[in-house]
Amino acid sequence: MLFNSIDFAVFLPTVFLLYWLVKDQNLKLQNFLIVAASYLFYGWWDWRFLSLILFSTIVDYLVGLGLLIQNNKTKRKILLWTSILVNLGFLAFFKYYNFFLDNFITAFSFFGKEIKASSLNIILPVGISFYTFQTLSYSIDVYKRKLEPTKDFLAFSAFVSFFPQLVAGPIERAKNLLPQFYVKRTFTYQLFSEGVKLMIVGFFMKLVVADRAAIYVNAVYNNVDNHAGLSFMAATILFAFQIYGDFAGYSLIAIGTARLFGFKLMTNFNRPYFATSVGDFWKRWHISLSTWFRDYLYIPLGGNQVIYPRWLINIFITFLVSGFWHGANWTFIIWGSLNGIYLIIEAVLFKSNNKKIINVLLTFILICFSWIFFRANNVNDALYIVKSIIINPGKLYIPSDNDVIAPVFAVMAISILLGTEIKKEYFNKSFSLAENKYPLVRWGFYSCILFLILYMGVFNSSQFIYFQF
Amino acid sequence: MLISKSIKFLLVFILIEISLGFIAKKIFFSQTTGKYARLTYSIQNNSSEVLIMGSSHANRHFVSNILEKELNMTCYNSGVQGQGLIFQTALLKMILKRHEPKVVILNLDEDWLYDSEEFNERLADLHPYYWDFRKELDPILSLSSEFITFKLLFSSYQTNSTLVHALKYFFVPQMDYKGFRPLNQKMEKSFPPINEPLISKEKNEESKIINKNFALMFEEFINDAKLHNVKLIFTVSPQLLQFDRMNVNSSLTLMKIIAEKNRIPIFDFSEDRTFIKKYHLFNDPGHLNNDGAIIFTKLLANKLQEEVDLIK
Numbered sequence: 001m002l003f004n005s006i007d008f009a010v011f012l013p014t015v016f017l018l019y020w021l022v023k024d025q026n027l028k029l030q031n032f033l034i035v036a037a038s039y040l041f042y043g044w045w046d047w048r049f050l051s052l053i054l055f056s057t058i059v060d061y062l063v064g065l066g067l068l069i070q071n072n073k074t075k076r077k078i079l080l081w082t083s084i085l086v087n088l089g090f091l092a093f094f095k096y097y098n099f100f101l102d103n104f105i106t107a108f109s110f111f112g113k114e115i116k117a118s119s120l121n122i123i124l125p126v127g128i129s130f131y132t133f134q135t136l137s138y139s140i141d142v143y144k145r146k147l148e149p150t151k152d153f154l155a156f157s158a159f160v161s162f163f164p165q166l167v168a169g170p171i172e173r174a175k176n177l178l179p180q181f182y183v184k185r186t187f188t189y190q191l192f193s194e195g196v197k198l199m200i201v202g203f204f205m206k207l208v209v210a211d212r213a214a215i216y217v218n219a220v221y222n223n224v225d226n227h228a229g230l231s232f233m234a235a236t237i238l239f240a241f242q243i244y245g246d247f248a249g250y251s252l253i254a255i256g257t258a259r260l261f262g263f264k265l266m267t268n269f270n271r272p273y274f275a276t277s278v279g280d281f282w283k284r285w286h287i288s289l290s291t292w293f294r295d296y297l298y299i300p301l302g303g304n305q306v307i308y309p310r311w312l313i314n315i316f317i318t319f320l321v322s323g324f325w326h327g328a329n330w331t332f333i334i335w336g337s338l339n340g341i342y343l344i345i346e347a348v349l350f351k352s353n354n355k356k357i358i359n360v361l362l363t364f365i366l367i368c369f370s371w372i373f374f375r376a377n378n379v380n381d382a383l384y385i386v387k388s389i390i391i392n393p394g395k396l397y398i399p400s401d402n403d404v405i406a407p408v409f410a411v412m413a414i415s416i417l418l419g420t421e422i423k424k425e426y427f428n429k430s431f432s433l434a435e436n437k438y439p440l441v442r443w444g445f446y447s448c449i450l451f452l453i454l455y456m457g458v459f460n461s462s463q464f465i466y467f468q469f
Numbered sequence: 470m471l472i473s474k475s476i477k478f479l480l481v482f483i484l485i486e487i488s489l490g491f492i493a494k495k496i497f498f499s500q501t502t503g504k505y506a507r508l509t510y511s512i513q514n515n516s517s518e519v520l521i522m523g524s525s526h527a528n529r530h531f532v533s534n535i536l537e538k539e540l541n542m543t544c545y546n547s548g549v550q551g552q553g554l555i556f557q558t559a560l561l562k563m564i565l566k567r568h569e570p571k572v573v574i575l576n577l578d579e580d581w582l583y584d585s586e587e588f589n590e591r592l593a594d595l596h597p598y599y600w601d602f603r604k605e606l607d608p609i610l611s612l613s614s615e616f617i618t619f620k621l622l623f624s625s626y627q628t629n630s631t632l633v634h635a636l637k638y639f640f641v642p643q644m645d646y647k648g649f650r651p652l653n654q655k656m657e658k659s660f661p662p663i664n665e666p667l668i669s670k671e672k673n674e675e676s677k678i679i680n681k682n683f684a685l686m687f688e689e690f691i692n693d694a695k696l697h698n699v700k701l702i703f704t705v706s707p708q709l710l711q712f713d714r715m716n717v718n719s720s721l722t723l724m725k726i727i728a729e730k731n732r733i734p735i736f737d738f739s740e741d742r743t744f745i746k747k748y749h750l751f752n753d754p755g756h757l758n759n760d761g762a763i764i765f766t767k768l769l770a771n772k773l774q775e776e777v778d779l780i781k
Binding site: 006187189192193404405408409439440443444446447448450451454455456457459 | 470471474477478481482484485486489490493615616620623625626628629630632633634637
């Protein structure tokens, strides 16, 4: 079920009412309702994949219980590896099987060996990368004795399948989210109001910023032969805001929805395009994933507590894996590697992080360059785009008649978004419409945002980009 | 507290929605040139005897003034760029509610019956007129959009995306001649590029599926015209390159079968030698330029003469 669909518009208020109308706000009943609603939400795409979530839930729950009673080091390791193999096994099969097979065939044919193997027609379960990472973090934390395993299967099921963040994060840590399922939630106007406001802003970012930009971006990136450098530059800048609007918008809707049910999820984006270095960017972009890789890959590799060259290798490995996590395609691997290289260069050459505006611009340009590989349909297209930008600027593609609306609205929406972010980034204590002390001003502000969504938004129930990961 | 504050917020939103929505609608209906201005004119004011309908091919190929002169009947070109059959059926219903032209010429695009989400999405052009033509539009818009009545309660949703058009044509008015908009470039002979296989078009056709709703809409278009005693004539526009379409294009074939069944005359210029490979008569591979449009309209007028004489 998509957040930007009529189905969700019916689903959410129904679940919300049932949830808060539960007698005495009984915790068990509310958790049961969350699990049922989450399975319905996920099964809306394809009910067959519910078995994956259920299996993953049972395995990690039992691994947690096993780790609770087991003190033998070897047996504890076996339990941890069971969880890792099951979760990463699902991921490897559904997401990477065909990629590895195709590349093996290509590699062998390069050396003159013909291998006959046919790729499988595998459908990628929506959001598999997100919930497998979330459950994996639980097992690892329990193994490291950083977290007390839960005996409450219902609460654990709700933690794994919690519908607001099930398919595209934020990838929550058990330490933050799981305890919220143990305590009685009380409905407050404050929580409701915060949730609705976050959702309104999230929908603006998705339906107006991202979906408007997408129309121009797709027209250019899906027809690379017909475009030149200037169009690629424009499309890449718009893509930077498309993916931000799409993913940060989703995250805000997820966080807002969770608030409606009395839960607090972690912040996933913090005005990333105001970062003054690539390192700073990764502290502001997809924070839940960046910190996941930091805690469960970079630090176990030794982090920066190793010899200098090894530290740089650790940075590179972390970003390489992060790129691969995004998708089984060389474009994502190059994208991840590029970011790793940026960070290594920063670590070697720039010791202090200067907060100048020029650094914001330089960082934005570097990030945009890496987005070319992220968005391009294949590596050849990406290289063609880079080459065109450098040696063949050509004419800027301006869509005719009807289609010109998309980039114009995208630019208008991006200006509104950037305006509010500049205010928050640099003038946080000045006058605010969104947090004004007068309710009428606040309501007027959010009503205007709602009006803009209806007036400028795209209403074709488009997918969120990160659902494919 | 929740209910009272929510009601207050809702009231503020409704107030803002109504006020800004009112302004948005005012802007929309105050347009004097451009696509929406022509559409509004076709629906609200047009009283011509001959009405041209269709997509950009209709809009760019049928010179209203020539038809008026040759047929001795008033004429308006209501062709709308990018629109398919489902839109034409809705538009005809709206026009017939107020005015019954003597003749409607519908220029058929060969892909009109093929399933395409785009044709449904582009129906949004009709949203601003919804509340004046609810009975006509409801069954058509409901085919592609759920809860359409609820969504169109909001003026902002009715006028979604129209502001850029209004501003664009306010600052740079778009000229038209009784709806007809000429194209003025001449193609160079380098089309198609040497390496581009022409066959690709035919191959693509084979994988396309006929949308049953579109076919039903085509029949409904014919029935509506009959019901209001409107003489219906179908045309197919000239093409730059000749394709062996009829063997593979089931969309056009089906439209021709339906036309024949209903005894609607159809004038197919797609293989007319006057236009095939005549690059100087084309603005782009899909559209005639003004010179081409004049020649085409005169040729068509000659053929129409007999049909039109019958109803005079």
